[in-house]
Amino acid sequence: MLTLTIGTFAIALNHLLLISALILATLVGWRVAKRGGENPESVLFSLFLLGMLSARISFVLMYWAYYRDDPLQIVDLRDGGFLVWPGVIALLLGAIVWGWRRPALRKPLSAGVIVGLTFWAMTSLSLNLYEKGTRLPDIALRNADGETVQLADYQGGPLVINLWATWCPPCRREMPVLENAQKQRPDVTFLFVNQAESMQSVSTYLATQGLNLDNILFDASGRLGQAVGSMALPTTLFYEPDGRLINSHLGELSQASLARAMEYFEPTDTTAAKPAPTRKPLCPASATC
Numbered sequence: 001m002l003t004l005t006i007g008t009f010a011i012a013l014n015h016l017l018l019i020s021a022l023i024l025a026t027l028v029g030w031r032v033a034k035r036g037g038e039n040p041e042s043v044l045f046s047l048f049l050l051g052m053l054s055a056r057i058s059f060v061l062m063y064w065a066y067y068r069d070d071p072l073q074i075v076d077l078r079d080g081g082f083l084v085w086p087g088v089i090a091l092l093l094g095a096i097v098w099g100w101r102r103p104a105l106r107k108p109l110s111a112g113v114i115v116g117l118t119f120w121a122m123t124s125l126s127l128n129l130y131e132k133g134t135r136l137p138d139i140a141l142r143n144a145d146g147e148t149v150q151l152a153d154y155q156g157g158p159l160v161i162n163l164w165a166t167w168c169p170p171c172r173r174e175m176p177v178l179e180n181a182q183k184q185r186p187d188v189t190f191l192f193v194n195q196a197e198s199m200q201s202v203s204t205y206l207a208t209q210g211l212n213l214d215n216i217l218f219d220a221s222g223r224l225g226q227a228v229g230s231m232a233l234p235t236t237l238f239y240e241p242d243g244r245l246i247n248s249h250l251g252e253l254s255q256a257s258l259a260r261a262m263e264y265f266e267p268t269d270t271t272a273a274k275p276a277p278t279r280k281p282l283c284p285a286s287a288t289c
Helices: 013-034 041-062 071-075 084-101 103-132 169-184 199-209 223-228 255-262
Strands: 003-006 009-012 140-143 148-150 159-164 189-195 216-219 235-239 245-250
Touching: 003 013, 009 013, 013 041, 013 103, 041 084, 041 103, 041 255, 084 103, 103 245, 159 169, 159 223, 169 189, 169 255, 199 216, 216 223, 223 235, 235 255, 245 255
Parallel strands: 159 189, 189 216
Antiparallel strands: 003 009, 140 148, 140 216, 159 235, 235 245
16 A cells, blocks of 8 residues: 545555654653653654755765756655665764753653654555565556456566656646657556546647657546555556556656666666567647647
């Protein structure tokens, strides 16, 4: 399961774990402070922001080539571009400085930080191990010709599956990014699985946007999202040639965050990989194919 869904509300599990770790750290720090010391609630929140800021800055610096032509993307946190370890290190260094300057904070702050980080690390590792143990769902979908195809037909090479819809603003924003990656990485098969929309509406949207996507599939009932445990859009899944999930991304992909995710796929000899089924691009409504 990649998201927790309650009615129409969905939140990524990794985000939920991060928030839960902060809440737990605050409760533990408050409890310890009652026995003697200063309540570390505000300091813990400041450390949380420091860690997130450091993680973001580190990511931007590592992938600066993707940000330098559009600096405003740096503050667009929707792409999920963060590096974990620089953030953790900054948080720990900040805790040391605060504890050194305010002795009454040392025990409550140390307890909160240790418990919060331990909880987050263990639950995140467990979630990661669970995700990487899942396989490509055995599901039949429709292609642009109305034919039934099996997802398993696309195994044999690196596979990226994007769950999207035309009414989803983040999906629309990331489409050019995915289209460009599709051109740059011919060794990787990209599948664009539309969720519960008609072929006519999708073809009209692609025609008006000038998008050329090679593999468009249609999931009328949202079965794929249910199978992978994500009802949020957009969701992008990364599978190894044997059908094993190695990474997932919930929310909008930027060029930088997609480049990081694609690092899991080493460039391969495309002649050696099993070719994906040949599918015609979805024909624009105004064209004759």
